Amino acid sequence: MTQTPLLTLDEEDRKLAGRLLAAFLDDYERSLPDLPRIVPDIDRNVLTALLQEPFPDKGIGVERLFGDISDKILPNSTAVAHPRFLAYVQGPPNGIAPYAEAIAAALNQNCNFWQLSPAASVVERSVVRWLAGLFGYDDTAGGILTSGGSIATLNALTTALNDRRPGFRRSGLQDARSALVVYTSEEAHRCVEKAAVILGLGLDNVRRIPADGDYRMRVDALGETIRADRAAGLEPFCVVATAGTVTSGSIDPLDAIADVCRDERLWFHIDGAYGALFVLSDRKRAEFTACARADSIALDPHKLLFAPLEAGCLIVRDREKLRATYAFASSYLTVNDDPLMPDYMNYGPQLSRGFKALKVWSALRTFGVEAFRNAIDHTLTLAQYLAERIQAEPNLRLMAPVPLTAVCFQIKNATDADHTAILTTLANEGTALLGPASLGGRTGIRACVTNYRTTHADIDLIVNRLR
Numbered sequence: 100m101t102q103t104p105l106l107t108l109d110e111e112d113r114k115l116a117g118r119l120l121a122a123f124l125d126d127y128e129r130s131l132p133d134l135p136r137i138v139p140d141i142d143r144n145v146l147t148a149l150l151q152e153p154f155p156d157k158g159i160g161v162e163r164l165f166g167d168i169s170d171k172i173l174p175n176s177t178a179v180a181h182p183r184f185l186a187y188v189q190g191p192p193n194g195i196a197p198y199a200e201a202i203a204a205a206l207n208q209n210c211n212f213w214q215l216s217p218a219a220s221v222v223e224r225s226v227v228r229w230l231a232g233l234f235g236y237d238d239t240a241g242g243i244l245t246s247g248g249s250i251a252t253l254n255a256l257t258t259a260l261n262d263r264r265p266g267f268r269r270s271g272l273q274d275a276r277s278a279l280v281v282y283t284s285e286e287a288h289r290c291v292e293k294a295a296v297i298l299g300l301g302l303d304n305v306r307r308i309p310a311d312g313d314y315r316m317r318v319d320a321l322g323e324t325i326r327a328d329r330a331a332g333l334e335p336f337c338v339v340a341t342a343g344t345v346t347s348g349s350i351d352p353l354d355a356i357a358d359v360c361r362d363e364r365l366w367f368h369i370d371g372a373y374g375a376l377f378v379l380s381d382r383k384r385a386e387f388t389a390c391a392r393a394d395s396i397a398l399d400p401h402k403l404l405f406a407p408l409e410a411g412c413l414i415v416r417d418r419e420k421l422r423a424t425y426a427f428a429s430s431y432l433t434v435n436d437d438p439l440m441p442d443y444m445n446y447g448p449q450l451s452r453g454f455k456a457l458k459v460w461s462a463l464r465t466f467g468v469e470a471f472r473n474a475i476d477h478t479l480t481l482a483q484y485l486a487e488r489i490q491a492e493p494n495l496r497l498m499a500p501v502p503l504t505a506v507c508f509q510i511k512n513a514t515d516a517d518h519t520a521i522l523t524t525l526a527n528e529g530t531a532l533l534g535p536a537s538l539g540g541r542t543g544i545r546a547c548v549t550n551y552r553t554t555h556a557d558i559d560l561i562v563n564r565l566r
């Protein structure tokens with residue numbers, strides 16, 4: 100009889116694990132619409148025991164493991180896929196995702212160089228090429244899947260530094276030249292500032308350009324600030340525009356910012372983590388035309404392609420600029436270049452990398468691109484419906500236009516504390532998980548429809564309760 104190798108499951112346990120997994124996924128899917136709560140009623144005793152219980156010397160086996168997951172993990176997990184989870188920019192995972200993730204784990208391809216991941220390298224290339232094509236980039240473009248939009252923007256700023264500051268790879272920012280400055284709007288996501296901190300640019304060298312009444316970067320103020328910085332002996336090198344700001348979904352004037360970047364010879368990066376994939380919608384495509392003029396775009400398949408965490412993406416118009424930033428020759432990794440299969444270790448900071456592309460590729464193939472267009476259109480429709488319902492309610496007030504799917508509103512005469520209390524009540528009673536909004540010094544409530552399961556009835560339920 101052949102012995103089962105250590106750390107594998109024997110045939111009987113494999114069958115059991117398969118059955119239990121299938122049952123778990125099926126039960127979870129069925130439970131979603133009727134879950135009493137979105138944020139769980141956390142059992143602190145169970146979580147404390149999870150923390151303190153020592154790992155067993157002799158394993159508990161497959162059946163008890165699944166029992167623990169069902170009894171301890173599941174009831175203490177947030178129901179992100181619930182149709183009234185409308186907080187933050189996070190959607191439910193698509194249906195094929197858990198299966199694709201399981202296969203990626205089994206194959207365990209290391210997507211660093213092609214020898215360890217030949218098919219995976221091509222799958223990632225095809226996903227990135229499709230994404231780049233959505234924005235009108237041609238075959239000189241390239242990119243890489245990342246853990247999310249924040250890291251995509253960090254990698255973009257690193258590439259921008261390497262491209263705009265001669266000798267950056269050798270001397271970094273350690274020589275005595277003038278300070279480099281990056282420009283973004285006051286509505287930009289904190290990931291721009293985080294990147295500036297990590298890269299040693301310093302927060303004092305991030306200019307948060309004022310926004311207009313619709314929360315879009317003011318291009319006149321951008322131009323003036325760049326000129327003032329140059330006059331002061333500083334070195335502007337990059338503008339980060341946002342296509343879909345995190346709070347209100349506003350889209351900066353991309354074309355006008357592209358003109359400024361061209362005239363001032365600055366790297367033009369677009370943070371499209373939330374908004375860029377609305378390019379898939381016929382209703383919104385025209386608003387993203389100027390993306391083709393950007394040097395780089397960050398976007399998030401784990402938002403609008405409903406990939407499970409984590410799946411972000413950086414696209415760079417000239418992929419050689421990524422290689423110029425990140426490629427190193429290492430004696431311990433030498434493989435011959437192959438024109439078909441990119442070596443992704445040359446496109447970003449990671450060496451060992453998982454097969455994130457499989458879940459994105461699998462979903463696009465299983466459901467087809469049209470299904471994603473429809474899902475995205477559905478979120479747009481529901482956000483407009485929510486905005487209309489809010490406008491029709493005498494006690495509610497929209498705080499900003501709704502160009503995408505983030506709806507910010509206030510309850511008339513409510514204080515900050517009232518808004519916070521309402522958010523807590525809605526979450527505790529299981530009506531909805533919404534988030535806080537802060538715009539132009541005013542605070543309120545934000546519902547971001549990034550959820551293909553949400554229905555008109557869900558929106559009605561929320562508005563009726565708010566009323």
Ligand SMILES: Cc1ncc(COP(=O)(O)O)c(C=O)c1O
Pocket residue numbers: 188246247248249250288290341343344345370371372373374399411
């Ligand atoms: C505009 C914007 N940029 C960046 C991010 C960060 O993306 P990630 O959470 O994937 O790092 C977000 C997240 O919501 C966002 O909305």
